[in-house]
Amino acid sequence: MTKEIHMTAVQTDNEDITAALRRKPRFNEIVIQSFLFICATVSILTTIGIVYELGKESMNFFLKVQWEEINKTLAEPLSETDGVLLTGTSGAAIAEGDLIRIDQEQMMVLSTSDLTLEIERGVNNTGIAPHSAGRVIYLARDVSLLEFTTGTRWSPQVGSFGIWPLLNATLMTTVIAMVIALPLGLGVAIYLSEYASDRTRNTLKPIMEVLAGVPTVVYGYFALTFMTPLLRLVFGADTVSIFNTASAGIVIGILVIPLVSSMSEDALSAVPRALREASYGLGATKLETAIQVVVPAAFSGIAAAFIVALSRAIGETMIVAIAAGAGPAFTFNPFQSAETMTGHIVRISGGDLSYDSIDYNSLFALGLVLFFFTLGLNVVSQRIVRRFREVYE
Amino acid sequence: MDLYSDTRDVPFDSRTITRHRRGRFWRFVYGASTVVGIVVLILLLLNVINSVFGFSAIENRIQPDDLAINGIPIESLHKNDLVFILEQNLSAGLIRRLADDLPFEERSRENVYDLVIEWVVDPEVIASWSLFDSIFNRDRIAEEMAERYPAADLKFLSWLTWKFITTPQSSDPENAGVRTAILGSLYVIGITIVFSFPLGVGAAIYLEEYADPKRQINRLIQTNINNLAGVPSIIYGILGLAIFVRLLSVLTSGAIFAGSAGDATANGRTILSAGLTLGLLILPLIIINAQEAIKAVPSSLRLASFALGGTRWQTVWNHVFPSALPGILTGTILAISRAVGETAPLVVIGASTFITSDPDGPFSKFTVLPIQIYQWTSRPQAEFHSIAAAAIIVLLVLLLSLNATAIFLRNRYTQRL
Secondary structure (H helix, E strand, O other): OHHHHHHHHHHHHHHHHHHHHOOOOOHHHHHHHHHHHHHHHHHHHHHHHHHHHHHHHHHHHHHOOEEEEEEEEEOOOEOOOOOEEEEOOOOOOOOOOOEEEEOOEEEEEEEEEOOEEEEEEEEOOOOOOOEOOOOEEEEEEOOOHHHHHHOOOEEHHHOEEOOHHHHHHHHHHHHHHHHHHHHHHHHHHHHHHHHOOHHHHHHHHHHHHHHHHOOHHHHHHHHHHHHHHHHHHHHOOOOOOOOOHHHHHHHHHHHHHHHHHHHHHHHHHOOOHHHHHHHHHOOOOHHHHHHHHHHHHOHHHHHHHHHHHHHHHHHOOHHHHHHOOOOOOOOOOOOOOOOOHHHHHHHHHHOOOOOOOHHHHHHHHHHHHHHHHHHHHHHHHHHHHHHHOOOOO | OOOOOOOOOOOOOOOHHHHHHHHHHHHHHHHHHHHHHHHHHHHHHHHHHHHHEEEEEEEOOOOHHHHOEOOEOHHHOOHHHHHHHHHHHOOHHHHHHHHHHOOHHHOOHHHHHHHHHHHHHOOEEEEEOOHHHHHHOHHHHHHHHHHHOOOOEEEEEEOOOHHHHHOOOOOOOOOOOOHHHHHHHHHHHHHHHHHHHHHHHHHHHHHHHHOOOOOHHHHHHHHHHHHHOOOOHHHHHHHHHHHHHHHOHHHHOOHHHOOOOOOHHHOOOOHHHHHHHHHHHHHHHHHHHHHHHHHOOOHHHHHHHHHOOOOHHHHHHHHHHHHHHHHHHHHHHHHHHHHHHOOHHHHHOOOOOOOOOOOOOOOOOOOOHHHHHHHHHHOOOHHHHHHHHHHHHHHHHHHHHHHHHHHHHHHHHHHHO
16 A cells, blocks of 8 residues: 555656656747847848849839930920921930830830921820920830840930940959959968968068958049059050049959958968978979969969959949049040949949939849859859868868 | 999089079069068058148138237237127128027137138138158249249148047038048947847857758858858948838838937938948858857857756857857957948948038938048049048048957957957
8 A cells, every 4th residue: 555655656756757857848048049040031131132122123124114304395286196296406316216205195206307206106005195385205215135235335314225334344443453463462372371480470461451451442542642643654644544444453453462362371371281291302492382282282262262352353342433434435445434333333323313213223233233243253262162172181 | 333423513403403593583572472562551551641741832811910900919819809800801691690600709719719710811722732742842842832822821731630520521621521420430330230230140149059050041041141241332232222221211211200300301311221231231241250259169168058957048148159259249340340441332322422410310311431531532622632531541540449449359358268
């Protein structure tokens, strides 16, 4: 009897202990974990936001017909049967083949002579209606993907939206920057990792970091007030204009030197000492060891550094906005002024930009191009690191 | 046969000398590239300093000596006499405007004296020379002065003065200052910190302490953060324009909080939008830096805490986070100093460039230091370049003190761990 009682007591005790040891749902922990997860997803939302907004507004840029007010009015009343209209003298010119709109009615311009336009009424199933004199004429603007990707003229005022002048200027500044930054950056990296003593390295690296931390607008000031006058002094003020892509490109190059050197230096330092020792042991000089053993071993890191620097140079904005010039120009002369994609975005968004204008939408189309360029380069650089990385030990 | 007899007098490898010479040459080249980097930094600073200080030719509209009353120079005149001079020389409308700002009775003598200098004497810089010109070409400057500006005084002046820091923006380079820009920068950065620090650290803790790296979603988040860090800042400006300025304009213009000190005219181009945009911009940097700091915490700390029955959050909050904090702070400060210097995204979301009144809250229009520098640099006149240079020095000092704080934190706390 007593034994039985004892048994049950033990049993209940066991049950209590199991219950006590069972994992309790901790609501606080769950709430906190969910909150932290949400923090992490903000970055995903940012990417989605970038892609969605750039994509949406770019679609508007390419697909939606924009009605631009060109300051032109109807000079004489237009009845329902008229096939010819007379416009006022002010405002931008209307060319043959343009689509125009008065009130709700759309019309296709068949031929023009001075201020008279021969028109086809009621295009796109819009109803034909009489219009009184003084009504505003809107001009349709649409941009085809073909024009955007192949056109060599960008002037929104007259409706030319070919990306090449902007893209070309971007490529020019980038190429100049890379010509400066890659050899110098790699040189600095090799010096710091292979030649410099610990003490020199510990003094020089912070200096390079300071160079990397200077805001780009300061570099822009440097380009305009130092590099441009220097170029004008060397090549003559006649050949070099005040705003030019060469000056901007060189300074962008200077800007990315620390980026190239610090990433490459990390890659070079990661090469194990044994490789160097083996090379010395075979009688190689320091230079031969550095160039033929260490640099190839660190190739993936160096290549990644180059690509990141390239992407940085393409996206660089303030230096080109200040020093490269305002006004798209399709030129291969680095001493002429030309506007890059980023420079153009800054200039047109600087004023009061009205939403849903074609300028506003063009900003997003340029942004999208820029985004894909830099994203592509970043992805490639990560691929290279993963694919060609030499793993030691 | 003696193997060595033939080669004893010839070096065993005749190319050794050339190889070593080549080695020395390239060593010099590599050293030179490093020197170039340092020289550029020095040139950058010299170039800025060069335009901040130097001789200026100053022409007064009315010579101060002509204003003396009964032979007493204006420096020692009584306040009432100074007010009299103002009334004598200025239009009634201007006097009324000045009195509207603050009645003359309530102004101090110094203040009235400043008004006399600003409005009556009205000194104007008609030419200025750079520091190097001022030092090395004094004779030429003196000649040029005598020839072209006989009525002007030659003065060695610094564009960077206490007055420059404390006065608001003006269209006149002599009277322009960066007060509104500094305040704007501080407001914007404040919002950036409040927004991005908790989010960034939270995300880093999640990725390092909670996330299972095998799960697709966590890998996606990590890759995505690495990619976002490489997106050009101007893209964030476009995003900010579309989302904060336009889509959320009800929120960012303060219209939703009717009755508060909102400035409805700013239509979303406000301090709040700017702070949030920069917050998104530096979020990936903060996350990556914080992740590094958390990774550096030894796992024995975590295991000890778990062994004592600590839950995951207790472990993180009481052990991992405090140990990682100095590293997190250092990384955050570096990210913030990036945000302080950012210009392009703020131009895109529409920072106002000409503002004379201090920002009074998150919903007011704003300008920041880099924008001021950009604006002044874009003007053709040399005087504006000089004040741009002065503003650059202010910005660099601000950044330098931020970086010094970061280094101080790093040194102080890493030794203790």
